[in-house]
Amino acid sequence: MAMGSLFPLHPISTAAGAAASDRLLFLPPLPTPDLAEPSAGIDVGNRKLLRDLSTFGIGGACSFFIEAIRPAHLISAARLARSRSLPLLILGRGSNCLFSDRGFDGLVVLNRSSIDETVEVVGPGRVRVGSGYPFNRLGVRTAVEGWGGLEFAGGIPGTVGGAAFMNAGANGQETAEVVESVEVVNREGEVRVLGKEDLRFGYRWSSLQEMDDLAAILTVTFRLRPAPTARNRQREFLER
Ligand SMILES: Cc1cc2nc3c(=O)[nH]c(=O)nc-3n(C[C@H](O)[C@H](O)[C@H](O)COP(=O)(O)OP(=O)(O)OC[C@H]3O[C@@H](n4cnc5c(N)ncnc54)[C@H](O)[C@@H]3O)c2cc1C
Missing domain, CATH: 3.30.43.10 (Uridine Diphospho-n-acetylenolpyruvylglucosamine Reductase, domain 2)
Structure with missing residues (x-):
């Protein structure tokens, strides 16, 4: 790995309150x-x-x-x-x-959920996905349906929320390129939507990582592009 x-x-x-040498049994x-x-x-x-x-x-x-x-x-x-x-x-x-x-x-x-109902198509190439959904499954589904941008996700063993949090990427692609917005809940229990510009994505980084009042990423909305060869490209990535 x-x-x-x-x-x-x-x-x-x-x-709190445990010595550095403490092990599970103690x-x-x-x-x-x-x-x-x-x-x-x-x-x-x-x-x-x-x-x-x-x-x-x-x-x-x-x-x-x-x-x-x-x-x-x-x-x-x-x-x-x-x-x-x-x-x-x-x-x-x-x-x-x-x-x-x-x-x-x-x-x-x-937050691990394979419930397909948490994947909602909100427009052509636009999909809003629950943060617990498997990122690799989303990558395969979108590629099979001819949408490009998440081909790399096919090989990443995390969730959609984890991928947005750290801007996961591989094979020259990264999550940031296809994120349109992220819905979050703060520690007060209030929900709001952050646009891509609010997330200030960097290499394996997003501003979510330094958001003191972040409780959880709830959903991520992706904007993908038509790509009839997306699945072939994904297979090539997976064979590398
Ligand atoms: C075999 C293997 C291959 C990998 N390959 C790649 C790769 O090619 N490219 C790559 O970028 N990474 C790779 N990774 C790393 C990892 O899979 C990614 O970083 C992935 O995006 C992490 O997602 P996760 O759901 O497992 O996050 P976790 O490990 O569960 O969490 C990581 C951080 O994100 C936070 N977080 C997760 N979900 C939420 C949420 N809903 N709301 C708020 N905070 C949240 C957690 O609190 C934690 O701080 C690989 C890991 C393994 C084990």
Whole structure:
């Protein structure tokens, strides 16, 4: 796996009160208040192991855990985290995260969803996609349907949200080239739409990474171009 400068990782190490040498078996006790709220529309579990959620297979437990199936669940999670003053972490495929063995003393939301209903065609070549949707599946679907711009995505094992967050790219293409806008929810639970110009994309970077009040990316709208040979081009990329 080619990591390092090509795909800058997001190290996440925020557990409070644990010595650097702590290992999984010696986790400090974490608070376990009952957070489940019917109004949130989501089930909250406790102490999920982060190593099970990331490609590296490393990481201690989080205090609270939610699985988001639809963008609306992310809004509920943001509001729940706010109402309980919990640190919040949104995780896609975990293919660009490195967790500490000390874990995360807060709420982790696993945002992986293969629900095709979260992909909505909003115009010719324009598609609005839930952030938990697999980026590689989106790349293949759009290429098969003759739309160009996301051919490179066919080989990237992340989610749509993760790709926008870090401007994923490969084979001379990058996410920024085809993003039209991104819908986000902030830590107050308020939803707004950011245009491409607000995102100030750079190499494996977007302004989302420094947005202090960002809770979660909800959807990404892409603008693609007609490309009858997109699938062939994608196959060539995948064979490299
Ligand atoms: C085998 C392999 C091949 C790879 N090839 C490439 C490649 O060719 N090109 C490339 O650019 N990268 C590549 N990567 C890196 C990785 O797949 C990409 O960076 C991908 O975009 C990460 O998406 P993810 O959903 O896994 O994000 P995660 O690893 O889950 O999260 C990464 C960061 O994004 C944040 N985030 C994710 N989703 C959201 C959301 N909805 N709202 C707010 N924040 C969010 C997380 O909090 C975290 O800080 C590769 C990784 C692997 C393991």
